Amino acid sequence: MRVIVLNKALGSKQRDMIRKTAAEVKAEVYFFDSEKDIPENLLDTDVVYGFGVGLAQKSKSLKWLCVPSAGVDFMMRPGAFANENCLFTNSAGAYGVTIAEHIIAVSLMMMRRLTDFYAGSLKGEWGSPLPQKSLKDCKITVLGTGDIGCCFANRVKAFEPKQLIGVCRSGKCDCNAFDKILKVSELDAVLPESELLVMCLPSTPETNGILSRERMELLTDGAYVVNVGRGSAINEDALKEKLDSGKLAGAALDVFINEPLPTDSSLWTTKNLLITPHVAGNLTVEYTMNRNVEMFCEDLINFANGRPLVHLVDRKLGY
Amino acid sequence: MRVIVLNKALGSKQRDMIRKTAAEVKAEVYFFDSEKDIPENLLDTDVVYGFGVGLAQKSKSLKWLCVPSAGVDFMMRPGAFANENCLFTNSAGAYGVTIAEHIIAVSLMMMRRLTDFYAGSLKGEWGSPLPQKSLKDCKITVLGTGDIGCCFANRVKAFEPKQLIGVCRSGKCDCNAFDKILKVSELDAVLPESELLVMCLPSTPETNGILSRERMELLTDGAYVVNVGRGSAINEDALKEKLDSGKLAGAALDVFINEPLPTDSSLWTTKNLLITPHVAGNLTVEYTMNRNVEMFCEDLINFANGRPLVHLVDRKLGY
Numbered sequence: 001m002r003v004i005v006l007n008k009a010l011g012s013k014q015r016d017m018i019r020k021t022a023a024e025v026k027a028e029v030y031f032f033d034s035e036k037d038i039p040e041n042l043l044d045t046d047v048v049y050g051f052g053v054g055l056a057q058k059s060k061s062l063k064w065l066c067v068p069s070a071g072v073d074f075m076m077r078p079g080a081f082a083n084e085n086c087l088f089t090n091s092a093g094a095y096g097v098t099i100a101e102h103i104i105a106v107s108l109m110m111m112r113r114l115t116d117f118y119a120g121s122l123k124g125e126w127g128s129p130l131p132q133k134s135l136k137d138c139k140i141t142v143l144g145t146g147d148i149g150c151c152f153a154n155r156v157k158a159f160e161p162k163q164l165i166g167v168c169r170s171g172k173c174d175c176n177a178f179d180k181i182l183k184v185s186e187l188d189a190v191l192p193e194s195e196l197l198v199m200c201l202p203s204t205p206e207t208n209g210i211l212s213r214e215r216m217e218l219l220t221d222g223a224y225v226v227n228v229g230r231g232s233a234i235n236e237d238a239l240k241e242k243l244d245s246g247k248l249a250g251a252a253l254d255v256f257i258n259e260p261l262p263t264d265s266s267l268w269t270t271k272n273l274l275i276t277p278h279v280a281g282n283l284t285v286e287y288t289m290n291r292n293v294e295m296f297c298e299d300l301i302n303f304a305n306g307r308p309l310v311h312l313v314d315r316k317l318g319y
Numbered sequence: 320m321r322v323i324v325l326n327k328a329l330g331s332k333q334r335d336m337i338r339k340t341a342a343e344v345k346a347e348v349y350f351f352d353s354e355k356d357i358p359e360n361l362l363d364t365d366v367v368y369g370f371g372v373g374l375a376q377k378s379k380s381l382k383w384l385c386v387p388s389a390g391v392d393f394m395m396r397p398g399a400f401a402n403e404n405c406l407f408t409n410s411a412g413a414y415g416v417t418i419a420e421h422i423i424a425v426s427l428m429m430m431r432r433l434t435d436f437y438a439g440s441l442k443g444e445w446g447s448p449l450p451q452k453s454l455k456d457c458k459i460t461v462l463g464t465g466d467i468g469c470c471f472a473n474r475v476k477a478f479e480p481k482q483l484i485g486v487c488r489s490g491k492c493d494c495n496a497f498d499k500i501l502k503v504s505e506l507d508a509v510l511p512e513s514e515l516l517v518m519c520l521p522s523t524p525e526t527n528g529i530l531s532r533e534r535m536e537l538l539t540d541g542a543y544v545v546n547v548g549r550g551s552a553i554n555e556d557a558l559k560e561k562l563d564s565g566k567l568a569g570a571a572l573d574v575f576i577n578e579p580l581p582t583d584s585s586l587w588t589t590k591n592l593l594i595t596p597h598v599a600g601n602l603t604v605e606y607t608m609n610r611n612v613e614m615f616c617e618d619l620i621n622f623a624n625g626r627p628l629v630h631l632v633d634r635k636l637g638y
Contacts, residue, residue: 097455101427101478108424114595115437118428121594122438124587126579128596131603136416158477159420260445268443275440276433277447284450 001027001304004042006050007068008033009283014293018049021297025304047303049296056081063087064303066296070095070147070281071230072313073203089299089311092319094291095281096151099228102280103152103198106252107135110224111196115274133195133249135159139220141194142166143210144229145173145181146319148200153177165190169206169317184210191218196226202319203230213238222249228280231256240270248272254280320346320623323361325369326387327352328602333612337368340616344623366622368615375400382406383622385615389414389467389600390549391632392522408618408630411638413610414600415470418547421599422471422517423478425571426454429543430515434593452514452568454478458539460513461485462529463548464492464500465638467519472496484509488525488636503529510537515545521638522549532557541568547599550575559589567591573599 003022005015015031022029027047032038035054048055049066056065057080064087067075072090075081081088109115111133120127138161142149145166150173153164157177164179167190171183182190184206191197197219201207211225211234219225225248227234236257242248252274256267259278267273283289299309313319322341329337334350341348346366351357354373367374368385375384376399383406386394391409394400400407428434430452439446457480461468464485469492472483476496483498486509490502501509503525510516516538520526530544530553538544544567546553555576561567571593575586578597586592602608618628632638 097479098451098453101454102431105424105427105431105433108420109428109433109437112421112424112601113598114424114428117595117598118434118437118593119441120596121587122441124582126582126596127598129598129601129603132417132598132601134417134604134606135420136604136606155477158474160416263443263445268440274437276436277439277445279432279436279446279448279451282431282448282451284448285453285455287453287455 001025001047002042002045003027003029003047003049003300004038004045004052004055005029005031006034006048006052007031009289010293011289014289017290017293017297021300025301027300027304047300053080056086058082064089064309066299066311067091068094068283068292068296071202072319073230075313076315076318087303087309088313088315089296089309090313090319091292091295091311093147093295093311094288096147098282098285098288099148099200099280100151100155102254102276103200103226103228104135104155106254106274106276107196107198107224107226110250110252110272110274111135111138135161135196137162139163139193139195140165140198141190141196142178142198142200143187144168144200144202145175145178146200146202148228149198150175150177152198152200163193165194188215188218191215192220194219194223196224199225199227199229199233201229201233203232204318207233209233209235211235211239216242216248219248221247224249225251227252228254231259236267240266240273243273244271246271250274252276254278320344320366321361321364322346322348322366322368322619323357323364323371323374324348324350325353325357325367325371326350328608329612330608333608336609336612336616340619344620346619346623366619372399375405377401383408383628385618385630386410387413387602387611387615390521391638392549394632395634395637406622406628407632407634408615408628409632409638410611410614410630412466412614412630413607415466417601417604417607418467418519418599419470419474421573421595422519422545422547423454423474425573425593425595426515426517426543426545429569429571429591429593430454430457454480454515456481458482458512458514459484459517460509460515461497461517461519462506463487463519463521464494464497465519465521467547468492468517469494469496471517471519482512484513507534507537510534511539513538513542515543518544518546518548518552520548520552522551523637526552528552528554530554530558535561535567538567540566543568544570546571547573550578555586559585559592562592563590565590569593571595573597
């Protein structure tokens with residue numbers, strides 16, 4: 001069995017984990033930074049762990065593609081896999097910890113006006129006190145209760161919010177930190193009492209434009225919005241208007257409909273909009289990288305032994 | 320009994336709380352923004368709740384001064400009270416929640432490079448991924464385990480640090496979030512294993528310059544320092560050098576030896592130094608204001624009934 005790993009961010013510790021597992025299952029393993037570095041004679045591979053988008057599209061012999069991301073929308077188009085029986089796994093479960101930290105950081109930056117104080121400090125200005133908000137006694141709604149939503153809920157619970165509601169497709173979730181779990185069909189009822197709306201949804205036909213202009217109107221005045229899922233979930237034009245008019249107190253976006261955000265985008269100058277360049281799930285965090293590789297190695301053993309893979313993507317649901 | 324309240328930040332809800340308690344104990348109560356607004360005929364008052372620094376220095380009839388701050392260093396000089404039997408309380412206990420949120424926010428801003436990403440976004444720049452650190456598996460030391468240190472510990476525990484150690488004068492603290500509580504005399508032993516050092520100390524002769532040049536040397540390379548207590552606790556010149564040289568990965572200071580920080584201070588341009596203008600304990604947060612007033616009202620009832628006050632400052636310890 002041949003395994004090709006495409007990921008320049010991997011450290012020696014993670015490469016050794018993969019080598020050790022490959023040796024156990026008698027697989028040959030090769031490491032490259034990206035697809036273009038793979039020599040001709042190795043293109044015929046059984047397994048790719050990495051963004052092997054081109055290889056999956058061309059190779060009829062590829063049996064399993066594991067991508068190191070949680071999002072898989074870029075592999076959902078027809079023809080993405082030349083071998084229609086190719087197994088497909090992702091790395092959802094590795095990013096909850098680091099993205100939860102991002103959500104709490106940007107929420108507090110907005111609510112505590114740290115963006116204003118920091119912008120002032122860059123100009124050498126000692127600012128005056130500004131009205132601040134707190135996560136304590138805040139009414140928080142989390143749209144998407146997968147690994148990311150639950151890791152966030154477990155952390156933000158310690159800040160003693162007044163209300164912590166999860167919203168997901170099934171209306172079911174095992175995370176005890178939530179006061180209540182609602183179905184997406186019940187979203188409109190909870191928006192008027194949401195002071196902080198956290199969005200951590202995959203990109204699917206159902207989540208496309210889910211935070212519409214009409215739904216933004218339902219949010220309580222002065223609410224904050226954080227999006228770490230996919231940019232397609234938000235009507236960006238409407239968000240810009242609601243921020244510029246002051247209806248929303250702030251928004252923090254790590255994901256956008258077009259990435260990188262074009263230099264001439266009007267979002268750059270939108271009032272109270274905190275923009276980060278899709279870095280919430282940055283792979284440099286040691287824990288994230290280890291979990292990512294552990295999950296792949298777990299399924300490599302399953303694959304070698306003909307057992308079902310644990311981290312399979314549901315291609316019908318799109319995540 | 321006459322009570323004068325000096326605090327322009329109080330809302331109508333808090334004023335009503337004070338009026339109600341004053342009525343219960345048959346006290347007359349007057350509200351002013353600051354000392355200079357008090358008319359001559361009211362200067363002879365029994366109680367002041369606010370920064371009545373001038374009044375305390377002049378009035379021999381003042382029986383009780385309650386300041387709305389946690390820090391009391393500005394009242395510790397000889398002659399601060401004309402009436403040497405004047406009771407003196409502070410509002411330690413109201414600020415833990417809001418300052419803990421500040422500490423977590425600025426720690427994550429530094430560790431996740433959000434300062435860099437945000438500075439880039441202000442110039443319309445979509446940044447590249449940068450190496451990030453996580454609170455998960457981080458070794459954290461909290462110097463000062465009063466209300467602020469404990470509120471921080473209770474929150475940061477949810478982020479699953481590798482180690483969470485409290486350090487205080489007595490070596491004793493009831494907060495269960497800490498793995499271990501050490502005495503200040505044991506501080507040097509824990510610094511080499513501290514990746515994030517959080518300082519929330521009052522200004523006293525013992526805490527003056529406690530983070531000396533020598534102690535900064537003991538910190539692990541690439542450590543982060545957060546100070547929300549008093550600026551006097553840190554050797555600012557040494558901190559600047561350790562940041563500029565890269566020995567320390569970052570520092571977030573909300574308090575300084577001289578406040579406001581002078582416009583010509585070299586701290587403004589120190590590498591990886593996050594400066595906020597003494598706003599961690601901003602009184603605009605509803606919970607903070609309510610706790611502040613509740614504690615005063617609790618002691619107003621005690622005072623009226625000749626009982627000991629709960630929130631007395633220990634003038635020997637200086638906090």
